[in-house]
Amino acid sequence: MQSALSIPQAPSDAEILESLNPAQREAVEALDGPVLVLAGAGTGKTRVLTTRLAHILLTGRASPFQIMAVTFTNKAAREMQERVARLTGQPTEGWFLGTFHSIAARILRKHAERVGLKSTFTILDADDQLRLIKQILEAENVDTKRTPPRMVLAIIERWKDRGLPPEKVPADEAAEQGRFLKFYRIYQDRLKTLNAVDFGDLLLHNLTLLQNHADLLQEYQHRFRYILVDEYQDTNVAQYLWLRLLMLNSDGSARNLCCVGDEDQSIYGWRGAEIGNILRFERDFPGAKIVRLEENYRSTGHILGAASGLIARNSSRLGKTLWTTSEEGAPLRVQSLWDGESEARFVGDEIESLQRKGTGLSQIAVLVRAGFQTREFEERFLSIGLPYRVIGGPRFYERQEIRDAVAYLRVISVPEDDLAFERIINLPKRGVGTASLQLIHQRARQDSVPLTEALRRILGEGGFTPKLRTTLQGFLMHYDRWRARLPDMPHTELTELVLEESSYTAMWQNEKTPDAAGRLENLKELINAMAEFDTLQGFLEHVSLVMEAHKDTGTEQASLMTLHAAKGLEFDVVFLPGWEEEIFPSRRTLEENGVKGLEEERRLAYVGLTRARKRIIISHAANRLVHGSWTHAIPSRFVAELPEKHVDVQAEPGMFASHHPEFRPSRHAEFATADFHHPPRPQITVEGYARVVERKSEHRFRKGERVFHQKFGYGTVALTDGDKLEIEFDHSGAKKVMAGFVVPADKASEAS
DNA sequence: AGATGTACCATTTTT
DNA sequence: TGGTACATCT
Numbered sequence: 001m002q003s004a005l006s007i008p009q010a011p012s013d014a015e016i017l018e019s020l021n022p023a024q025r026e027a028v029e030a031l032d033g034p035v036l037v038l039a040g041a042g043t044g045k046t047r048v049l050t051t052r053l054a055h056i057l058l059t060g061r062a063s064p065f066q067i068m069a070v071t072f073t074n075k076a077a078r079e080m081q082e083r084v085a086r087l088t089g090q091p092t093e094g095w096f097l098g099t100f101h102s103i104a105a106r107i108l109r110k111h112a113e114r115v116g117l118k119s120t121f122t123i124l125d126a127d128d129q130l131r132l133i134k135q136i137l138e139a140e141n142v143d144t145k146r147t148p149p150r151m152v153l154a155i156i157e158r159w160k161d162r163g164l165p166p167e168k169v170p171a172d173e174a175a176e177q178g179r180f181l182k183f184y185r186i187y188q189d190r191l192k193t194l195n196a197v198d199f200g201d202l203l204l205h206n207l208t209l210l211q212n213h214a215d216l217l218q219e220y221q222h223r224f225r226y227i228l229v230d231e232y233q234d235t236n237v238a239q240y241l242w243l244r245l246l247m248l249n250s251d252g253s254a255r256n257l258c259c260v261g262d263e264d265q266s267i268y269g270w271r272g273a274e275i276g277n278i279l280r281f282e283r284d285f286p287g288a289k290i291v292r293l294e295e296n297y298r299s300t301g302h303i304l305g306a307a308s309g310l311i312a313r314n315s316s317r318l319g320k321t322l323w324t325t326s327e328e329g330a331p332l333r334v335q336s337l338w339d340g341e342s343e344a345r346f347v348g349d350e351i352e353s354l355q356r357k358g359t360g361l362s363q364i365a366v367l368v369r370a371g372f373q374t375r376e377f378e379e380r381f382l383s384i385g386l387p388y389r390v391i392g393g394p395r396f397y398e399r400q401e402i403r404d405a406v407a408y409l410r411v412i413s414v415p416e417d418d419l420a421f422e423r424i425i426n427l428p429k430r431g432v433g434t435a436s437l438q439l440i441h442q443r444a445r446q447d448s449v450p451l452t453e454a455l456r457r458i459l460g461e462g463g464f465t466p467k468l469r470t471t472l473q474g475f476l477m478h479y480d481r482w483r484a485r486l487p488d489m490p491h492t493e494l495t496e497l498v499l500e501e502s503s504y505t506a507m508w509q510n511e512k513t514p515d516a517a518g519r520l521e522n523l524k525e526l527i528n529a530m531a532e533f534d535t536l537q538g539f540l541e542h543v544s545l546v547m548e549a550h551k552d553t554g555t556e557q558a559s560l561m562t563l564h565a566a567k568g569l570e571f572d573v574v575f576l577p578g579w580e581e582e583i584f585p586s587r588r589t590l591e592e593n594g595v596k597g598l599e600e601e602r603r604l605a606y607v608g609l610t611r612a613r614k615r616i617i618i619s620h621a622a623n624r625l626v627h628g629s630w631t632h633a634i635p636s637r638f639v640a641e642l643p644e645k646h647v648d649v650q651a652e653p654g655m656f657a658s659h660h661p662e663f664r665p666s667r668h669a670e671f672a673t674a675d676f677h678h679p680p681r682p683q684i685t686v687e688g689y690a691r692v693v694e695r696k697s698e699h700r701f702r703k704g705e706r707v708f709h710q711k712f713g714y715g716t717v718a719l720t721d722g723d724k725l726e727i728e729f730d731h732s733g734a735k736k737v738m739a740g741f742v743v744p745a746d747k748a749s750e751a752s
Numbered sequence: 753a754g755a756t757g758t759a760c761c762a763t764t765t766t767t
Numbered sequence: 768t769g770g771t772a773c774a775t776c777t
Binding site for chain 1: 753754761762763764765766767
């Protein structure tokens with residue numbers, strides 16, 4: 001069958017291989033036995049993986065259905081599918097190319113009954129999981145203040161990530177196990193009765209299938225002759241065990257597993273990714289060949305040098321030496337600023353100036369450590385009218401209106417879907433409160449029937465108050481009609497009908513909030529997306545695994561996102577603001593995970609740096625409004641870790657003005673702002689930073705003392721706590737300030 | 753059942 | 768500071 005797309009003539013095997021560099025070629029051609037491709041940033045690892053897949057097919061070593069190619073995100077899966085289709089000239093439908101979860105789900109559907117599920121099982125998302133756990137905790141009379149559902153969910157997920165029954169958790173977690181094992185068991189029981197699985201279960205059940213059923217293990221070991229894994233450094237233990245089962249023979253020899261990854265880009269440890277998997281590859285898969293891709297095609301020499309110098313400080317790595325033949329480019333610029341506001345202004349101004357010089361906005365990105373940091377930039381960009389987009393907000397499927405609509409469809413297609421029923425029974429408001437819902441729940445438990453049936457029975461016996469009774473009877477009538485239409489009506493039309501008749505659309509139309517219109521748009525978009533599926537079942541099956549919003553606004557926009565969201569992307573110019581201790585590296589990570597955490601943060605810095613093709617502008621602010629109070633911030637240790645020869649440090653005039661003799665800025669630094677052609681360049685070296693950072697005030701301030709601050713002016717000390725002062729400023733109100741940043745009022749002239 | 757008030761808290765996030 | 772989850776009022 002020809003695909004609708006016109007696919008150019010497939011290039012010959014030789015042609016594909018020719019365009020690769022020697023290392024890439026080696027990785028593509030090493031077809032027998034396990035291979036680990038250690039690929040640095042910007043070395044063309046995805047290219048290698050897809051070419052390898054095409055090579056296997058074109059040399060006739062395996063048919064498409066004997067290959068499994070796994071990625072972590074749907075986006076990566078789609079890209080791989082497109083490339084493979086292009087290289088082989090065949091559409092990839094039905095192939096085992098996809099995310100870990102989508103492939104696991106597909107296999108599980110086939111053998112669901114072996115783990116006590118029906119093949120129509122639903123996949124719960126985080127929202128459903130949380131609601132379920134909350135119900136369980138409440139039923140068990142647990143104080144949800146002290147034991148929040150989120151925490152219980154996090155622990156359950158951690159156990160599942162490890163791919164072991166929770167009974168076997170390490171001894172040092174025994175206390176946790178004692179406290180939560182009970183909830184885990186109830187949760188799993190509930191999932192079973194709901195005929196549902198969570199994301200972790202998709203893999204866990206697959207492990208059970210292969211471990212407990214020799215025939216299936218044999219079947220799949222035989223079936224998958226080649227497995228290719230992208231971003232191997234992000235695999236968790238469950239995924240690792242699954243790959244092992246499929247690719248390790250009973251005699252301990254390993255088959256054709258090819259993993260591509262970069263240990264220096266492992267930034268998902270906090271959600272279960274086990275960097276040890278990639279570090280241990282050689283031991284896990286005997287006879288493994290390691291191929292290093294070290295020629296970088298993305299960045300300039302300075303950028304690569306800075307990134308390499310930084311990451312070299314990590315100890316948990318296999319080590320790669322990236323090199324490039326591209327030019328040196330400009331050194332990294334490190335800019336010190338007074339506060340968050342001036343940082344945002346600085347970034348905005350720089351972007352505008354880049355734009356004037358011809359850099360397209362789509363080639364500029366601002367990467368921050370945490371989501372809340374985007375706000376400052378958004379405000380600034382809005383006020384200067386700079387087009388921007390924030391990447392990584394709530395995704396399409398996670399939006400409230402989409403989840404609501406999907407819940408309607410879920411109950412209609414599967415009346416047993418209690419979670420979906422609960423979501424929509426009072427949406428739009430039908431006057432069903434906690435009390436009425438409780439009543440339905442009670443009846444359902446008592447008769448062991450789903451909530452829809454319980455509702456029907458109560459209504460049949462004349463339950464509920466008269467008013468509620470009428471509305472619910474109306475609802476049930478609609479519901480039965482929708483269900484009756486299910487077989488014959490096209491699912492897109494049915495969806496429109498349901499949204500209309502349930503008054504769900506009317507609910508948003510009557511809402512006057514500014515985003516209501518957007519929500520209605522999204523609902524239309526949902527119906528468009530549904531059109532791509534043949535049946536409602538088909539759509540629902542995929543929705544929890546692959547739904548994404550397609551966002552293609554025609555205008556050029558600068559990108560604003562977290563460092564995590566930036567992985568895999570590249571831009572000409574990258575801004576890295578907020579390089580301050582406590583923010584980046586994040587204080588919490590350091591507190592919770594010590595050196596391991598620090599190394600992951602450093603990898604995050606490395607990911608950020610290696611996103612840039614041509615220029616990097618790092619900045620940090622000395623003062624920041626955090627949670628409503630002013631906090632003093634010192635430059636990130638990562639700034640000092642960048643090799644000096646690759647950076648160019650600049651500070652805002654007056655930045656280090658202080659009564660401390662060592663850091664009194666030279667006069668020209670203070671006054672040079674006026675000189676447009678020779679920007680100020682205070683003589684502060686990177687080493688100098690460390691000392692700036694450690695600078696302490698030699699003056700002990702006292703309550704009631706008059707002080708002067710560079711930005712806030714004169715004030716009176718209200719509270720002292722070691723080096724931290726709370727000052728009541730004459731004009732700017734109360735602020736928390738580090739002692740090093742104020743001087744006694746009588747010395748103010750000397751400092752400024 | 754819905755509106756209003758208040759205490760509390762505050763990374764990263766895919767599937 | 769700003770959002771949210773829960774308690775209390777109407």
